[in-house]
Amino acid sequence: xxxxxxxxxxxxxxxxxxxxxxxxxxxxxxxxxxxxxxxxxxxxxxxxxxxxxxxxxxxxxxxxxxxxxxxxxxxxxxxxxxxxxxxxxxxxxxxxxxxxxxxxxxxxxxxxxxxxxxxxxxxxxxxxxxxxxxxxxxxxxxxxx
Numbered sequence: 001x002x003x004x005x006x007x008x009x010x011x012x013x014x015x016x017x018x019x020x021x022x023x024x025x026x027x028x029x030x031x032x033x034x035x036x037x038x039x040x041x042x043x044x045x046x047x048x049x050x051x052x053x054x055x056x057x058x059x060x061x062x063x064x065x066x067x068x069x070x071x072x073x074x075x076x077x078x079x080x081x082x083x084x085x086x087x088x089x090x091x092x093x094x095x096x097x098x099x100x101x102x103x104x105x106x107x108x109x110x111x112x113x114x115x116x117x118x119x120x121x122x123x124x125x126x127x128x129x130x131x132x133x134x135x136x137x138x139x140x141x142x143x144x145x
Contacts, residue, residue: 043105067115069114080121084130103122107120
């Protein structure tokens with residue numbers, strides 16, 4: 001994905017997130033920090049902008065897969081990889097969410113929306129899935145320890 005398209009997509013996600021919730025702010029995003037910790041709050045403030053409030057996904061300017069009743073979520077490693085690394089139209093959130101937030105949102109989507117995957121992902125597993133360096137919006141680099 002081109003850097004321009006990636007930034008445009010991140011901006012669209014930001015705008016969608018801000019429109020959905022007053023608890024997130026542009027300052028939160030551009031500082032690289034989201035205060036929300038629960039999986040539900042992270043989903044509502046970030047994920048539902050593309051995947052929709054009911055997790056059924058969307059098709060239009062892009063194609064955003066459904067998370068509801070999704071057999072790809074059976075193994076927690078797959079959604080962790082997607083949130084940490086991104087793929088195609090899905091941007092990486094490794095530089096924006098900490099390990100606890102990612103584990104919480106992955107566990108939330110794996111136990112809601114018709115998904116019944118009880119084995120919980122852990123922050124330690126998320127940490128092991130992170131790349132060593134994350135390039136953040138505006139070109140800042142975050143070292144992962």
